[in-house]
Amino acid sequence: MSDLIGIGILIIFGALFAMSEISIAAARKIKLRVMADEGNRKAKAVMALQEQPGSFFAMIQIALNAIAILGGIIGEQTLTPYISELVSLIYVGPLAEQISFFLSFLVITSLFILFADLLPKRIAMIMPEAVAAKVVTLMNGITFALTPLVMTFNGISNLILRIFKLPTEREEIVTTEDIVAMMEAGAQDGSLQQQEYHLIGNVFELEGRTLPTAMTTRESIVYFDINDSSETISAKILEHPHNHFLVCDGHLDRLIGSIESKEILRQLLKGETAHLDDNLIKRDVFYLPETLTLSEALNAFKSAAQPFAIVVNEYALVVGMVTVKDLMSSFMGNLVTFHGEEQIVQRDANSWLVDGVTPIVDVMKLLEIEEFPDDNQYETLAGFLIYMMKRIPKRADYVIHAGFKFEAIDIDGIRVEQLLVTRISETKSSDDTLAPLED
Template sequence: MGDLIGIGLLILISALFAMSEIAIAASRKIKLRVMADEGNAKAAAVLKLQEQPGAFFAMIQIALNAIAILGGIVGEQALSPYVESVLVMVYQGPLLAQISFLISFFTITSLFILFADLMPKRLAMIMPEAVAVRLVTLMRWVTFALTPLVVFFNGLTNVILRIFKVPAEREDIVTTEDIVAMMDAGAEYGSLQQQEYDLIGNVFDLEARFLSSVMSPRDQIVYFDINEASADIASKIIEHPHNHFLVCNGNLDKLIGSVESKDILRQVLKGDAAKINSEMLEKDIFYLPETLSLSEALNAFKAAAKPFAVVVNEYALVVGIVTVKDLMKGFMGDLITHTGDELIIERDENSWLVDGLTPVVDLAKVLEIDEFPDQMHYETVAGYLIYSMKRIPKRAEYIQYAGFKFEVVDVEGIRVEQLLVSKVTSLAANNNDAQ
């Protein structure tokens, strides 16, 4: 009877070691850091153990192997007499002892596999952090008690790893892919709301997207000429109620400064004619190169404290204008602003009307495409067509990619105004030939 109790204790001890091994290895660092920041000293101990796991795993293997050997020795002696006493009722042949041994061996092995290995490890995988913080203190004391053996085997392992030029310690770096995977899991299980998921995803696009994807392009800039007639100035303010207007001398590439619409409105309210004078003219214009990413542009706005910036290309020509609101909308979307001019309009479940200025990253999310080909060479859907066709597309021309047809439905001069994107019945994925 004492041997059977011994077997039960060995199974229990083996289960504890198996649980601690899996729990400490599977515990998520991010969750442990949160627990440690909240004052959980055991969570901090688990983190420290994960940083230098060599001694811990050496102890685990020493303990598990010792228990397995001891269990095999004790188990056969403990169960064989009982098995033989039962078996003798149906069989008294010469192989009685051998059959009793095999049944005892199979029973002990099954008990160890089920209760000392599989079930404890399954439990540890289900709630690794909870198990780890409960067992970490016990495991540290056992490691200390087995210090001589731990130092020997751990040192020998490190020598072998160095011979084969394998890192002796794990380097944990949380990558963008890791965070995206956590976001996907959170969205799938409902712990992350759709708006939160979209917002976090857009933040990761800040380095990948450039000013050209959010700015108002050159042909949409409303500006004043320094010699503009009063009636024209008033008409532009009424039709385009912006806070600031650029002022130039002839064309946009000869900028003089900017003016606030409220200064002109004061003139009108006083009964004077609307005109631009030197007192209201702000000559300090904030310029940004079009090659800046959205992240770099946000930092530039933060340092300059300006409401808008003129975007220029490498030849110092004006290509657009961008405001802080444009930048924020670039990654926050309708969470902070909403306009009636939607860039992507869903016609039905298989087709969309898309503005030519739509950023390709936004369309890729709607169509659930990983990315467009050679995406670093363009920012907008119109740019994608021009890059793929190597020319300005004409109305009704189209290309196919990833099972979608991108057809030009409206062209204004050399600008692609609108496209019709639709799913094709026969998937022509990765086919970029112009039709």
């Protein structure tokens, strides 16, 4: 009977050490830090143990191996007599002893696998932080009690790791991929709302998108010429009711400054003709290079406290204009609707009308396309079509990629105004296909 109690005690200790090993290894530092900020001292102890786990794992291995050896010795001696009696009821012969030994080995091994290893580890994997916080104090105490053995084995293992130039301490770095994986898991189990999931995803996209994906392109900028008449100024304001207008001398690359439309309105309310008074023109124009990411642009706006910026290329030519509203629209995605013309309009379940200047990242997200070929060579869907065809597209030219047909349907000069994107049959080849060149 005492041997059976001994086996039970060994199984309990084996389960305790197995749970401790898995829980402390699997406990997430982010969640432990939250627990520590809430005043849980044991969570701090777990984080300290994770930073220098060598002594702990040395103690665990010493304990588990000792339990396994003792379990084999005690178990075989304890169970064999009982199993021999059971075997004798069925079989009496020259192999009875070997059969009894095999069955006793099988029973004791099954008990240890199930109750000292498998179940405890599954429990520890399900709630690693909670289990780790409960066992950390006891494990630190046992590690201290076994200090001589722990130091010996830990020192040898550290020496071997240094010989092979491997790190001896755990360094946990949370990457963007880790955060995205946690967000997806949270969205799937419902702990993270879909709006929150999309919002956080958009935040990460700010680092991967440059200003041309959010700006108003050069040809779409409405500006005042310094020599515009009162009628021209009034007509532009009526047709394009913006808050700010650029003031140029002939063309965009000869930029003078900007003026607020309310200043023109004030002139009209006073009974005056609309004119570009030098005193009303703001000369301090805010410029941003087109190579900036949206995240860097947001930081720049925060420092400059300007409502808009002129985007220029490396040759100091104006390529577009971006406002804080444009950046916020990219950040919020479809969570907030801004009034204005939509770049993507769905015609039916398998086709979309897409503006040529639509950022390629937005198309990828909408159509769930993982990648476009050489997507670092262009920013927009029109750029993709031009890059793939190696020429300026004509109306009805198309490219097939990832099961979708991208067809130019509206061409203004050399500018691709609009494309028709159609989902094609899945039986067709997924390789990129170009429309045949015209003779």
